[in-house]
Amino acid sequence: xxxxxxxxxxxxxxxFGSVAVMAQEAAEAAPVAEEVTEAPAAEEAPxxxxxxxxxxxxxxxxxxxxxxxxxFIEGGAGFMAATLICLVFGLALCIERIIYLSLSKTNTKALxxxxxxxxxxxxxxxxxxxxxxxxxxVASIFYQGLSRYNEGVDVxxxxxxxxxxxxxxxxxxxLSWISLFISIAPSLGFLGTIIGMIxxxxxxxxxxxxxxxVVAGGIKVALLTTLLGLIIAIILQVFYNYILSLIEGLxxxxxxxxxxxxxxxxxxxxxxxx
Numbered sequence: 001x002x003x004x005x006x007x008x009x010x011x012x013x014x015x016f017g018s019v020a021v022m023a024q025e026a027a028e029a030a031p032v033a034e035e036v037t038e039a040p041a042a043e044e045a046p047x048x049x050x051x052x053x054x055x056x057x058x059x060x061x062x063x064x065x066x067x068x069x070x071x072f073i074e075g076g077a078g079f080m081a082a083t084l085i086c087l088v089f090g091l092a093l094c095i096e097r098i099i100y101l102s103l104s105k106t107n108t109k110a111l112x113x114x115x116x117x118x119x120x121x122x123x124x125x126x127x128x129x130x131x132x133x134x135x136x137x138v139a140s141i142f143y144q145g146l147s148r149y150n151e152g153v154d155v156x157x158x159x160x161x162x163x164x165x166x167x168x169x170x171x172x173x174x175l176s177w178i179s180l181f182i183s184i185a186p187s188l189g190f191l192g193t194i195i196g197m198i199x200x201x202x203x204x205x206x207x208x209x210x211x212x213x214v215v216a217g218g219i220k221v222a223l224l225t226t227l228l229g230l231i232i233a234i235i236l237q238v239f240y241n242y243i244l245s246l247i248e249g250l251x252x253x254x255x256x257x258x259x260x261x262x263x264x265x266x267x268x269x270x271x272x273x274x
Contacts, residue, residue: 079192079225083185087232090181093174094239101171101246106136108257115142115261119268124149137167137250138257145261149269156265160258167254171247175240182236189229196222 111134118126124146131143145160200219 079188079195080228083188083192083225083228083232086181086185086188087235090178090185090232090236091239093178093181094236094243097174097178097243098239098246100173101243101250104136104171104250106134106138106253108138108253108260111139111142112257112260112264115146116264119264124268137171138254141167141254141258142261145258145265149265153262153265153269157262160262164254164258168247168251171250175243178236178240178243182233182240185232185236186226186229189226192225192229193222196225 111130114130114134115127118130122129128143128146131139131146141160141163144163145156148155148159197219200222
């Protein structure tokens with residue numbers, strides 16, 4: 001019996017020891033498991049922050065849209081809409097001019113080199129073909145001048161000068177309308193302000209007492225149209241000045257290249273007379 005009890009005691013001690021070891025291993029593995037489970041949460045944190053930023057931006061855009069809509073209605077739909085129409089038409093004309101002027105740019109140095117090479121190899125007809133296949137006002141001026149070569153160098157010079165004025169008119173097309181919208185936009189704003197002030201004084205007369213609320217509300221509504229008109233005028237003025245700078249650059253190229261063309265024609269004429 002004693003041997004049996006001793007054997008059971010030894011087995012119990014081994015069993016308790018193995019249970020303790022397993023418990024210790026489980027305790028050590030628990031933090032690792034927690035770290036593993038916490039890792040995805042840490043990885044998900046930037047995504048949550050990004051979503052919050054996107055939601056904040058969307059909320060700001062919605063709030064801005066509501067504010068603009070409210071101010072538009074407060075300023076009077078009639079005058080505010082008329083002023084916005086000036087912006088739409090003015091921007092459309094500005095974009096059209098910018099595209100046209102950008103397409104009108106020509107590499108004048110390369111064109112002059114091609115015309116000079118064509119004059120030496122094939123004469124006036126070859127030079128006319130080069131100008132015909134090149135886009136832009138400079139090539140058009142060259143073509144018109146070279147087409148009058150048979151009438152003399154003086155006629156070529158006069159033709160170049162005259163057709164340069166024609167091309168300048170094409171470059172400045174619709175600028176008068178843009179300047180008109182620049183003037184009309186703030187004028188409509190001031191007109192809306194005056195009408196708003198009149199309405200504010202009418203309310204004061206109806207109330208029979210000068211109330212700060214009535215006066216401030218009327219003046220605020222009246223000034224909204226002026227604010228919109230001035231903003232539109234500033235935007236269109238910036239585009240207008242940019243267009244003028246493009247035109248000035250093209251005009252300088254036209255004048256420069258015209259002088260160079262006349263030199264080439266004089267040299268060609270002198271070579272033909274020899």
